[in-house]
Amino acid sequence: MAVEAIGKRMSAAPPVSAPVRLPLTEPEAVRWVLTGAALAFLLFFLVLPFVVVFTEALAKGVGVYVAAITEPDALAAIELTLLTAAVAVPLNLVFGVAAAWAITKFEFHGKSLLITLIDLPFSVSPVISGMVFILLFGLQGWFGPWLAAHGIRIVFAVPGIILATLFVTLPFVARELIPLMQQQGTIQEEAARMLRASGWKTFLRVTLPSIKWGLLYGVVLCTGRAIGEFGAVSVISGHISGLTNTMPLHVEVLYNDYDFAAAFAVASLLTLLALVTLIIRTTLEWRAGIGNWTAEP
Amino acid sequence: MEIQVEDLTKSFGSTVVLDHIELKIREGEFLGLLGPSGSGKTTLLRVLAGLDWPEQGRVLFDGEDILDVPLEQRPVGLVFQHYALFPHMRVFDNVAFGLEVLPRRRRPPKQEIADRVDRLLELVQLEGLADRFPGQLSGGQRQRVALARTLAIEPQLLLLDEPFGALDAKVRIELRRWLRELHDSMGITTVFVTHDQEEALDLADRVAVMNEGHIEQIGTPSQIYEKPKTSFIYDFLGEANKFDCEVEDGVARVGNKALPVGRKMRDGPAVAYVRPHDVVLRRTDDRSRSDDAVLPGEATVRFVSSLGPKAWVELSYEGQLVEAEITREDLAELELSRGKHCRLQLRLPHIFPKQRS
Numbered sequence: 049m050a051v052e053a054i055g056k057r058m059s060a061a062p063p064v065s066a067p068v069r070l071p072l073t074e075p076e077a078v079r080w081v082l083t084g085a086a087l088a089f090l091l092f093f094l095v096l097p098f099v100v101v102f103t104e105a106l107a108k109g110v111g112v113y114v115a116a117i118t119e120p121d122a123l124a125a126i127e128l129t130l131l132t133a134a135v136a137v138p139l140n141l142v143f144g145v146a147a148a149w150a151i152t153k154f155e156f157h158g159k160s161l162l163i164t165l166i167d168l169p170f171s172v173s174p175v176i177s178g179m180v181f182i183l184l185f186g187l188q189g190w191f192g193p194w195l196a197a198h199g200i201r202i203v204f205a206v207p208g209i210i211l212a213t214l215f216v217t218l219p220f221v222a223r224e225l226i227p228l229m230q231q232q233g234t235i236q237e238e239a240a241r242m243l244r245a246s247g248w249k250t251f252l253r254v255t256l257p258s259i260k261w262g263l264l265y266g267v268v269l270c271t272g273r274a275i276g277e278f279g280a281v282s283v284i285s286g287h288i289s290g291l292t293n294t295m296p297l298h299v300e301v302l303y304n305d306y307d308f309a310a311a312f313a314v315a316s317l318l319t320l321l322a323l324v325t326l327i328i329r330t331t332l333e334w335r336a337g338i339g340n341w342t343a344e345p
Numbered sequence: 346m347e348i349q350v351e352d353l354t355k356s357f358g359s360t361v362v363l364d365h366i367e368l369k370i371r372e373g374e375f376l377g378l379l380g381p382s383g384s385g386k387t388t389l390l391r392v393l394a395g396l397d398w399p400e401q402g403r404v405l406f407d408g409e410d411i412l413d414v415p416l417e418q419r420p421v422g423l424v425f426q427h428y429a430l431f432p433h434m435r436v437f438d439n440v441a442f443g444l445e446v447l448p449r450r451r452r453p454p455k456q457e458i459a460d461r462v463d464r465l466l467e468l469v470q471l472e473g474l475a476d477r478f479p480g481q482l483s484g485g486q487r488q489r490v491a492l493a494r495t496l497a498i499e500p501q502l503l504l505l506d507e508p509f510g511a512l513d514a515k516v517r518i519e520l521r522r523w524l525r526e527l528h529d530s531m532g533i534t535t536v537f538v539t540h541d542q543e544e545a546l547d548l549a550d551r552v553a554v555m556n557e558g559h560i561e562q563i564g565t566p567s568q569i570y571e572k573p574k575t576s577f578i579y580d581f582l583g584e585a586n587k588f589d590c591e592v593e594d595g596v597a598r599v600g601n602k603a604l605p606v607g608r609k610m611r612d613g614p615a616v617a618y619v620r621p622h623d624v625v626l627r628r629t630d631d632r633s634r635s636d637d638a639v640l641p642g643e644a645t646v647r648f649v650s651s652l653g654p655k656a657w658v659e660l661s662y663e664g665q666l667v668e669a670e671i672t673r674e675d676l677a678e679l680e681l682s683r684g685k686h687c688r689l690q691l692r693l694p695h696i697f698p699k700q701r702s
Contacts, residue, residue: 235429239429240446243497245417249446253431253446258433
């Protein structure tokens with residue numbers, strides 16, 4: 049996409065008559081080679097795999113495809129994945145907004161520590177994140193015996209999967225909002241306070257509208273990751289088909305069973321979800337760009 | 346409303362930004378806080394607004410200490426330097442904001458809000474722009490929206506932070522006059538902050554000149570301009586030529602004149618400050634009597650520029666640069682050009698003790 053945009057700019061650059069050469073334009077050959085290389089790279093690493101997923105998924109016909117995604121285990125996996133996202137995303141939305149609000153609009157001790165902590169899930173391997181929860185809540189873990197005594201199951205069960213997903217997707221909303229809100233500063237909030245708006249009304253009417261596109265963008269990224277998360281969930285779920293398998297895990301199970309058509313069928317659903325995410329993302333970026341003209345320079 | 350500021354002190358870390366400020370603002374007054382950046386004027390404004398708190402001192406509104414009163418209960422409106430309009434709201438909603446966010450039992454009905462917003466937009470001469478977004482307005486229009494938005498909450502003290510700072514020169518002067526008229530018709534006690542001495546002197550009833558966290562002088566514009574108490578104020582208010590002189594027994598010797606400086610100034614080296622338009626140029630053969638202080642010797646013209654009715658002459662006198670602003674007629678009569686000589690006379694020199702730097 050980026051390549052396309054650059055290409056457009058290049059062809060649109062010379063004005064109507066005289067072939068003016070812009071100071072930053074390269075000779076034609078260089079342009080072709082560079083653009084070609086970028087396109088080839090895109091084709092090989094993005095378009096081709098994408099095509100493969102769908103051809104493989106439909107290789108044995110539509111019947112097999114439909115059967116693969118409607119069999120009980122697959123449906124259970126889809127359901128679990130959506131449930132996980134439905135719980136994890138709203139929680140992270142609230143956390144992300146609260147954290148970004150606190151970090152950007154107030155001064156307090158331990159602020160940099162909080163920022164570092166928010167980034168932690170980005171820097172830790174997801175597998176380790178999953179293991180941490182096993183160490184905490186597993187039978188041999190810190191809270192394991194107490195939980196077992198009270199009949200609460202976290203590890204190898206849905207709560208564990210949600211916890212692991214929450215952990216992994218924690219930074220997305222906050223990370224998206226912090227730079228945005230930092231750039232906006234606190235002047236709008238001060239103006240609202242001077243007009244005697246309460247803190248809550250200031251947030252609802254002034255802060256939230258000015259971050260809505262960034263917020264939606266963060267939510268979309270967070271959702272994408274919540275649906276696709278493999279490592280952390282894989283460690284903590286226990287791979288119980290029909291019970292604790294999310295879609296990515298289900299794909300792995302099918303693949304390991306040499307059931308390629310079914311594996312790719314479920315994988316194609318994930319790919320579609322990713323595509324939808326991408327489309328929403330692009331639309332949001334476009335809308336946010338449009339929205340800018342109402343903003344003060 | 347009458348405002349009394351007593352012993353106000355505030356520091357950011359080790360920097361003292363407000364240094365025992367004492368200030369009285371009269372009912373209905375239009376007061377200018379003038380000072381260079383970092384002099385504490387904006388911080389003082391923010392303390393009055395309730396956005397900042399001092400470490401020490403009191404702020405009284407009509408005799409009542411308001412430092413413990415949260416900002417939403419203070420009868421204060423603040424127009425921010427860059428207006429801080431809400432970019433996602435139309436002009437109408439920006440102006441209505443202060444009314445819309447009132448708790449339900451104190452909020453006027455929708456129709457009344459609409460009527461009041463219409464009246465305010467009329468007042469600031471922005472009828473017909475209610476549906477625009479701030480991004481679609483010019484700087485001057487934005488400033489007036491910000492003002493209308495603040496007036497909507499009917500403040501008894503109006504604070505303006507660099508109200509004309511972000512505007513271009515022509516709009517600035519127009520808005521200045523307009524704002525003064527608006528103030529005179531409404532009578533709200535108003536304090537504005539500026540670093541532009543011309544703006545402060547032109548607009549305010551009284552001007553408080555701030556420097557390094559304290560108020561150097563407070564008075565009417567003519568008091569400040571004609572009788573600046575410190576060399577800082579003299580320097581800050583405009584161009585200044587400086588001539589070394591000596592003070593002895595309460596008298597400063599400048600050229601052929603002995604100027605009484607009062608008992609307060611101690612004997613020793615001093616500096617005579619003179620504005621460029623108070624430097625009078627004379628032909629070298631002109632021996633006519635004058636009330637001005639005539640300097641011995643001659644000055645050499647180094648540069649002449651004539652723009653409009655005034656001419657700007659740069660001279661060198663005893664190795665120092667002297668700037669003079671004279672009329673075109675005088676320039677023609679003196680036949681001055683580069684390299685020519687003339688004599689200097691000083692009108693209204695201000696004597697200040699020499700600063701040890």
